[in-house]
Amino acid sequence: MYKQGKFIIAEKKAIAKGIFDITVLCPEIAAETMPGQFAQVAAEGFFLRRPISICEVDRDKGTIRLVFEVRGHGTDKISQLAKGSLVDIIAPLGKSFTVLEKGKKAICIGGGIGTPPMVEIAKAYGENATVISGFRSANAVILQEDFKANGNKTILCTDDGTAGIKGFVTDALSSELAKEKPDIIYACGPMMMLKGVTQIAAENGIYCEVSLEQRMACGVGACLVCVCRTVKNGEEFNSHVCKDGPVFDSKEVVFE
Amino acid sequence: MYKQGKFIIAEKKAIAKGIFDITVLCPEIAAETMPGQFAQVAAEGFFLRRPISICEVDRDKGTIRLVFEVRGHGTDKISQLAKGSLVDIIAPLGKSFTVLEKGKKAICIGGGIGTPPMVEIAKAYGENATVISGFRSANAVILQEDFKANGNKTILCTDDGTAGIKGFVTDALSSELAKEKPDIIYACGPMMMLKGVTQIAAENGIYCEVSLEQRMACGVGACLVCVCRTVKNGEEFNSHVCKDGPVFDSKEVVFE
Amino acid sequence: MNRLSVNFCGVQFKNPVIPASGTFGYGREYEQFYPLSRLGGISVKGTTLNRREGNPGPRVAETPSGMLNSVGLQNGGVKKFLEYEMPNLVTKDTRIIANIAGATVEECAELASMLEGSAVDLIELNISCPNVKAGGAAFGTDCTVAGQVTRAVKDATTKPLMVKLSPNVTSITDIAKSVEANGADAVSLINTLLGMRIDIKTGRPILKNNVGGLSGPAVFPVAVRMVWQVANAVKIPVMGMGGVATWEDAVEIMMAGASAVQVGAAIFNDPYTPIKIIDGLEKYCIDNNIDNISQIVGTVKPW
Amino acid sequence: MNRLSVNFCGVQFKNPVIPASGTFGYGREYEQFYPLSRLGGISVKGTTLNRREGNPGPRVAETPSGMLNSVGLQNGGVKKFLEYEMPNLVTKDTRIIANIAGATVEECAELASMLEGSAVDLIELNISCPNVKAGGAAFGTDCTVAGQVTRAVKDATTKPLMVKLSPNVTSITDIAKSVEANGADAVSLINTLLGMRIDIKTGRPILKNNVGGLSGPAVFPVAVRMVWQVANAVKIPVMGMGGVATWEDAVEIMMAGASAVQVGAAIFNDPYTPIKIIDGLEKYCIDNNIDNISQIVGTVKPW
Ligand SMILES: Cc1cc2nc3c(=O)[nH]c(=O)nc-3n(C[C@H](O)[C@H](O)[C@H](O)COP(=O)(O)OP(=O)(O)OC[C@H]3O[C@@H](n4cnc5c(N)ncnc54)[C@H](O)[C@@H]3O)c2cc1C
Ligand SMILES: Cc1cc2nc3c(=O)[nH]c(=O)nc-3n(C[C@H](O)[C@H](O)[C@H](O)COP(=O)(O)OP(=O)(O)OC[C@H]3O[C@@H](n4cnc5c(N)ncnc54)[C@H](O)[C@@H]3O)c2cc1C
Numbered sequence A, B: 001m002y003k004q005g006k007f008i009i010a011e012k013k014a015i016a017k018g019i020f021d022i023t024v025l026c027p028e029i030a031a032e033t034m035p036g037q038f039a040q041v042a043a044e045g046f047f048l049r050r051p052i053s054i055c056e057v058d059r060d061k062g063t064i065r066l067v068f069e070v071r072g073h074g075t076d077k078i079s080q081l082a083k084g085s086l087v088d089i090i091a092p093l094g095k096s097f098t099v100l101e102k103g104k105k106a107i108c109i110g111g112g113i114g115t116p117p118m119v120e121i122a123k124a125y126g127e128n129a130t131v132i133s134g135f136r137s138a139n140a141v142i143l144q145e146d147f148k149a150n151g152n153k154t155i156l157c158t159d160d161g162t163a164g165i166k167g168f169v170t171d172a173l174s175s176e177l178a179k180e181k182p183d184i185i186y187a188c189g190p191m192m193m194l195k196g197v198t199q200i201a202a203e204n205g206i207y208c209e210v211s212l213e214q215r216m217a218c219g220v221g222a223c224l225v226c227v228c229r230t231v232k233n234g235e236e237f238n239s240h241v242c243k244d245g246p247v248f249d250s251k252e253v254v255f256e
Numbered sequence C, D: 001m002n003r004l005s006v007n008f009c010g011v012q013f014k015n016p017v018i019p020a021s022g023t024f025g026y027g028r029e030y031e032q033f034y035p036l037s038r039l040g041g042i043s044v045k046g047t048t049l050n051r052r053e054g055n056p057g058p059r060v061a062e063t064p065s066g067m068l069n070s071v072g073l074q075n076g077g078v079k080k081f082l083e084y085e086m087p088n089l090v091t092k093d094t095r096i097i098a099n100i101a102g103a104t105v106e107e108c109a110e111l112a113s114m115l116e117g118s119a120v121d122l123i124e125l126n127i128s129c130p131n132v133k134a135g136g137a138a139f140g141t142d143c144t145v146a147g148q149v150t151r152a153v154k155d156a157t158t159k160p161l162m163v164k165l166s167p168n169v170t171s172i173t174d175i176a177k178s179v180e181a182n183g184a185d186a187v188s189l190i191n192t193l194l195g196m197r198i199d200i201k202t203g204r205p206i207l208k209n210n211v212g213g214l215s216g217p218a219v220f221p222v223a224v225r226m227v228w229q230v231a232n233a234v235k236i237p238v239m240g241m242g243g244v245a246t247w248e249d250a251v252e253i254m255m256a257g258a259s260a261v262q263v264g265a266a267i268f269n270d271p272y273t274p275i276k277i278i279d280g281l282e283k284y285c286i287d288n289n290i291d292n293i294s295q296i297v298g299t300v301k302p303w
């Protein structure tokens, strides 16, 4: 069930330059959220809501966590909400990642602001998940402590080598696969990265799920604006990121 | 000189149901404001500014006071501004009341939310001013203490007799004039009231100034939307409340 | 007392509030928020003869107090609508408005005839979609063509026919009169205004279709004006829409001449918008001693 | 380096930012905020042959992200403009655009000829005012009439002639082509969209004129679309306006095809809007290594 409401911001902090981390108290939503789902967040003075992945869920505390970057005026407005004030969200939205049974191994790959949705899914695998995260530079690195708290193995890459390995997450993925093949790969980040990950997963015969982005209006599947090209049984057709996704079987995504 | 800026709200209080009183720290504006002038107040999320009379000026503290009623969504938004936050205003705007030399006597008449602009002008006359204020009912009465602090004589009327005299300010004015004639009359309030006051003043041969309202856009005299009908030397023409007014010689106003 | 029930060209609606075509799908998603039976009706997503994939994405761009869309009538085609959506919709205890769009006059007529025998309550002929190459706005911006397609559809159906008008015209009253003269039982307006946004970082239009249809509160004053003009120019009832977001907006557009109201883009901002409007209208009637909301229709007194 | 100076149909502007006609008077009021010499130019209040009182008030209504106005060309007449305003304006070191509006073709021509010999840099022929009964939008919504009045004015003046177009038309490109073919040196667009608001408490239109012109950010996407269409349809330069409120908006409408930009209603919200846009454009040029802002004009790459 979709829920819409104004909920209290229980925690708020900046975790990197222009990247904010808010914890929202909304037990009804927290109770139903699955890893990979997202929220439609209202920005006062702006007509459309902003889709933000649900980074982490705490069912006991009844909270969800949203980690987002200020990209334009809307996310800037949301970032100005103070702890204790209300944020208007619709959640949980979209298809979640497939969670395999206990004991299976996963690699979770996050590029830049595509990292947040990896926290909750990596948590499901604990020490059986390896999280590869890539950022431009050391000062953009986020969420590594959270992955460690999950018990995940972490591999950090930066484009400029100022933190972790210098290089792309796809290189790190290839090296990992050379060592050991997981049962599933999850990825979220720029289209170029997802394309690379999809290809590597296919070459290695590993099932892979990617989380896509598209501009949205309703966020629930009614307006059909958030289109992406997908393919099934050789037939190409339009899917909608908000309802058919954001998580897709990577083989079904048409990368242009 | 017109000034535009974001200024700190130094004080804020509710002085009656739905009526707010804010003190804004803006020394440059306070230094130039004359009684009867107004400010164009921005309401976040609304395109047009709201014209609000400057109720009182404290040149020493560098503050101006705005007293306004929540009428619609814009004033509602302004009323939500907390003490310590910024309010975006353009001021001082418009023609002020004529202030006669020391020793002259004045009657100041305010109807409802037309009362605030009387505070500063009545202050100029101290004990030589009689302030007649009219309200719907006791719970709408505002600013009586401020007039007393000015040293003004106050006459309070309510439509329903729940405070002061039961009756209209025009009745009170007539009784006052029967006793003693002032050198000048100032009035602000509903058009019906201003029409009545204008007529009584004319019958008694007393110079009278009225402060008018009209919907505004620029507030400075450039866009010509805030039209009102005026007459001079027998010729009727359009004047503009924001620049030619809000204060007009009552003989020059065409009441429909 | 049923203060909100309205009769709109022979169809009885429990209230005059109807989600607008293309903004509510077939109700399946919004049913998760509230029962569809609360609504006066639903104007379903534009339906074409064959399945359409619509335009490539991005299909949406935000604008001040509004948005552009360039969906381009993506839908499963009329057969899928009849076989998959109608059986579900008929169980929802609300009126069903089928929004149809053909690429040719014949297609429009064929679409209408295919709805014969279905439980569709009212046909809304969309001659105003700005996002398709054939049909759409090409029909809705020319009096003669608008009249022809109306006539063809009217002849093909026994259901009440409402024609949806485009605001992108010099004289919407001329178009309205032409469709009235050719058998329309009602008109609905406005569809979206054609607009464009450019991403200044990339120098590319935000919409892959370059241009798209503007809707949301930004267009409300244009909608009120057009509803007022059209209501004064024709005798058939007007279904008003364009930027309605609050019950006050609904009252305003009804005073301008709309007998019922569609609500579109505002739903994206707040999914409960239609429900809030219904509740607001109910309270408005009670507070103002109005027996039935229809009494306010067209009551604006021009100066 | 003068990154912002633009040549607009032969007239050199120090920057492409110009307050729009009717929103800035003759500059006297806004001079209290900043020197007029900062501005590329000023398009002054619409001028008619004789003094006009305009429409009765209220003349303004707020709308979501915009406003309606129904001023109706109140002005002191062309003689007063020449005698009282021009001597002041010429001292301001900025370009002067005279905005003229006649009730008849002859009046338009007469107005233009009266400006001969004055220091007016550019004539903006307003054939799109929605708030007057004669002339105005009646000229601007018909290709033939628009062409005729353009021709008549062009024949009456040696000054560059810019024709201001109405957005309330089915095809703005047709009108633009017609005025181009009849001698216009430039076009400016958009004037206001016709809209209406009703006070639901009184059941009366808010504007005493019932309807009025919509402007402000709400109309920006429509303006960008029309500027793009017109710039691609004619060879003469386009002065773009309609909802421009930030330097980003200015860049966007210039990318769409505007060689210069007018800024109107946004000034009411923030009197410094034109200055902020100028400063923003300057910084934009520096940040992006653009030698002259004209290089971005019409650079949008459609998909
Ligand atoms: C399913 C999903 C999950 C996301 N999760 C996150 C997250 O966890 N953290 C995070 O920082 N960002 C996330 N994003 C991206 C985020 O939605 C955009 O950065 C944000 O919408 C930009 O809004 P703005 O006001 O800053 O930008 P503006 O450019 O001012 O926005 C203008 C319009 O474009 C839309 N828009 C612009 N960029 C994007 C984009 N990349 N994706 C979708 N819409 C866009 C906005 O929503 C708005 O409607 C997610 C996007 C999607 C689709
Ligand atoms: C010179 C002047 C001085 C004023 N001084 C005061 C004052 O000291 N205290 C006070 O409470 N009120 C004062 N008013 C009235 C005040 O401006 C309106 O109550 C206010 O604009 C209403 O805004 P809103 O958002 O509440 O109403 P809405 O109805 O939501 O406003 C919609 C639009 O109409 C305009 N509008 C609505 N009513 C009025 C009105 N009566 N006058 C002008 N514009 C209006 C608004 O400014 C806005 O543009 C004054 C008005 C003028 C012209």
Ligand SMILES: Cc1cc2nc3c(=O)[nH]c(=O)nc-3n(C[C@H](O)[C@H](O)[C@H](O)COP(=O)(O)O)c2cc1C
Pocket (backbone or CB within 6 Å): A217, A223, A224, A225, C020, C021, C022, C023, C045, C046, C047, C069, C071, C073, C099, C126, C129, C164, C190, C191, C192, C214, C215, C216, C217, C219, C241, C242, C243, C244, C262, C263, C264, C265, C266
């Ligand atoms: C995303 C979207 C899709 C739309 N699809 C259709 C459609 O299929 N058929 C149609 O007649 N109108 C369609 N419209 C137009 C709306 O029904 C409505 O006329 C318009 O949006 C104005 O109303 P609003 O401002 O309340 O949204 C669509 C509008 C939007 C925003």
Ligand SMILES: Cc1cc2nc3c(=O)[nH]c(=O)nc-3n(C[C@H](O)[C@H](O)[C@H](O)COP(=O)(O)O)c2cc1C
Pocket (backbone or CB within 6 Å): B217, B223, B224, B225, D020, D021, D022, D023, D045, D046, D047, D069, D071, D073, D099, D126, D129, D164, D190, D191, D192, D214, D215, D216, D217, D219, D241, D242, D243, D244, D262, D263, D264, D265, D266
């Ligand atoms: C109050 C007001 C008065 C106007 N008067 C005129 C006018 O006299 N002549 C004219 O050509 N346009 C006039 N306009 C239209 C503007 O010049 C401009 O075309 C329109 O407002 C769109 O730009 P904007 O959205 O930036 O305001 C007026 C607009 C407003 C808001």
Ligand code: FES
Pocket (backbone or CB within 6 Å): A215, A216, A217, A218, A219, A220, A221, A222, A223, A224, A225, A226, A240, A241, A242, A243
């Ligand atoms: S955003 Fe409406 S269908 Fe996806």
Ligand code: FES
Pocket (backbone or CB within 6 Å): B215, B216, B217, B218, B219, B220, B221, B222, B223, B224, B225, B226, B240, B241, B242, B243
């Ligand atoms: S509000 Fe612009 S002239 Fe008065």
